[in-house]
Amino acid sequence: MNNITLEKMASFFRKRDGFLLICHTNPDEDTAGSAYALYLALKRMGKKVRIVCDMGPPRRGSAYWEADAFSNELGEGPYVTVSVDVAARNMLGALEAPLGGRVTLKIDHHALGEDFGDYNYTDPAAGACGMIVYRLLLLLGPLDREMASSLYLAIASDTGGFRYSNTNAETHRVAAALLDCGAEGAAISETLFETKSEKEFRALRLGLSRLRYYCEGRLALMSITNADKEAEDLSDRDLGELASLSRQTAGVLLGVVLRQSDADPKKFKISMRSREGVDAAALCASFGGGGHVRAAGGALTADSPEEAEQRLLAFLMPVLEALPADDSASSSRSVLSTEKTERTEAPSESPLRKAPFFGTAASSDGGEKERAAGGEADG
Numbered sequence: 001m002n003n004i005t006l007e008k009m010a011s012f013f014r015k016r017d018g019f020l021l022i023c024h025t026n027p028d029e030d031t032a033g034s035a036y037a038l039y040l041a042l043k044r045m046g047k048k049v050r051i052v053c054d055m056g057p058p059r060r061g062s063a064y065w066e067a068d069a070f071s072n073e074l075g076e077g078p079y080v081t082v083s084v085d086v087a088a089r090n091m092l093g094a095l096e097a098p099l100g101g102r103v104t105l106k107i108d109h110h111a112l113g114e115d116f117g118d119y120n121y122t123d124p125a126a127g128a129c130g131m132i133v134y135r136l137l138l139l140l141g142p143l144d145r146e147m148a149s150s151l152y153l154a155i156a157s158d159t160g161g162f163r164y165s166n167t168n169a170e171t172h173r174v175a176a177a178l179l180d181c182g183a184e185g186a187a188i189s190e191t192l193f194e195t196k197s198e199k200e201f202r203a204l205r206l207g208l209s210r211l212r213y214y215c216e217g218r219l220a221l222m223s224i225t226n227a228d229k230e231a232e233d234l235s236d237r238d239l240g241e242l243a244s245l246s247r248q249t250a251g252v253l254l255g256v257v258l259r260q261s262d263a264d265p266k267k268f269k270i271s272m273r274s275r276e277g278v279d280a281a282a283l284c285a286s287f288g289g290g291g292h293v294r295a296a297g298g299a300l301t302a303d304s305p306e307e308a309e310q311r312l313l314a315f316l317m318p319v320l321e322a323l324p325a326d327d328s329a330s331s332s333r334s335v336l337s338t339e340k341t342e343r344t345e346a347p348s349e350s351p352l353r354k355a356p357f358f359g360t361a362a363s364s365d366g367g368e369k370e371r372a373a374g375g376e377a378d379g
Contacts, residue, residue: 004105004119006132010139012105012119013042020079022103023053023070024086025093026237029192031085032057033154034107034133036065037147038084041137044144050075054093059237060157060191064149080104085129087113087290107132112281112290127166130154134174145182152183153192160244161193165276165294199238206232207242207257213249214313215320220252221313224259225305236262236269243271243295253278253323258312260305268308270298277323286315 004012013019019042023031035051042049050071057070074095081103086092087110089101106117109132111124126132130151137143143151155175159167162175179185196204210222222242229235239259246255254274261267270287272280273295280296289298302308 001115002121003115004121006121006135006139009105009107009119009121009136013047013140014045016080017047018077018079019047019049020074020081021049021051022081022083022086022092022095022099023051023057024083024091025054025095027053027055027057029058029061029157030128030130030154032061032065032070033150033157034129035084036069037130037137037143037150037154038082038133039069040144040147040150041140044141050079052095054095059197060195061150061153063191064146064153064188074098082107083117084133085109089114089116107136110290110292112285112292127164127168127171128155128158130158131171131174134178143178143181148178148181148183149188152178152185153188156185156188157192161189166292196241197238199232199234200241202232203234203238203242204245206234207239207245211246213252215317215323217249217251218253218323219316219320220246220249220255221309222246222257223305223309224257226260226262226265229260229262243273247273247275254280254283254316254320256312256316258305258309260308261299266301266303268300268302268305268312270300270312272296272298278319283316283319 021035021039023035031053032051039049039051051069052071052074054072056072057065057067072094081099082105083092083103084107086106087108089096092099092101101116103117105119106115106121107129108122109124109126109129110122113122121132123132130153133154134143134151137147137151152175155171155178156162159171162171175185206224206228207222210224210228212221213219214221224239224242229239236259239257243255243257246252246257248255252275254272257271259269259271261269270284270289272284274280274293279293281291281293284290284296284298287298287300289296291297300308300311302311
């Protein structure tokens with residue numbers, strides 16, 4: 001529940017000094033771009049400020065911020081801690097323990113999360129955290145070109161280039177205002193959506209080779225093991241686009257990537273992307289995670305990749321089987337599935353059978369990236 005307004009938040013920043021802006025773990029362009037724009041505004045006000053996250057900032061935004069503005073160390077206090085685009089305390093990653101799982105101010109746009117700040121401001125109607133920071137910066141002074149570009153990067157990323165259902169008229173008005181301030185819209189779009197590394201292309205090839213369909217084509221699953229990543233010399237960051245790719249086949253209502261963890265081979269990270277009618281956040285809540293209606297993440301533990309996949313399918317298939325199939329779409333690609341589609345029944349007391357998985361047309365995404373508990377943002 002919000003206990004601070006934008007106006008009081010502006011006053012909060014005017015009256016204090018020594019800020020530590022905190023991004024979520026495995027940072028994406030929204031958390032990094034929003035934090036960097038706020039960093040620039042505070043520096044202009046003569047404030048001491050640093051940005052910290054437990055990993056480096058995403059590569060695609062490197063042209064729009066100073067690399068030395070980001071650190072993975074808290075440093076010596078005292079400081080005023082401000083989390084940016086962090087839905088839940090466990091998304092602080094390695095910083096959760098040293099921060100004691102608490103911050104002074106939380107700024108966020110996720111509908112599902114927790115209030116772990118002394119002051120909490122969340123606007124689920126904002127398509128990106130950059131939308132909130134934009135409104136805040138207007139209260140702190142005029143935006144310059146660098147701030148505008150950083151915020152445009154944040155908003156364009158989290159709205160999928162203004163294509164996702166979290167995009168509305170206000171999103172376009174803010175984007176237009178940022179362009180008026182000098183944001184490099186075309187260059188940013190090319191960076192985000194038309195530029196891939198050679199490793200990312202290898203990741204796409206790997207993902208397509210692992211793509212399987214279930215439930216008459218309503219469910220698409222990619223399972224990526226550590227052996228797969230090692231064979232292709234890929235990191236988890238190189239796999240960031242696979243979740244969205246899994247949803248792109250006509251007729252697929254839920255695209256899922258199951259990825260074995262490098263740090264703990266018995267942990268498997270889940271990324272989900274859904275279409276209208278399926279609540280990815282509710283599904284991922286059953287795996288200790290959450291996120292947005294259309295994009296969410298979670299995790300499960302298993303002794304092997306085969307067991308993890310079997311358990312995941314046992315949970316998901318009853319949900320997707322209850323939805324109507326698009327016969328024209330599923331029949332045209334049935335030959336693409338070479339896996340058996342038999343499943344192990346989920347336990348009768350499975351939390352999936354109790355959760356509200358079916359969204360409505362009125363459901364709000366709030367974004368297409370998963371950030372909440374257990375989820376992992378796509379860098």
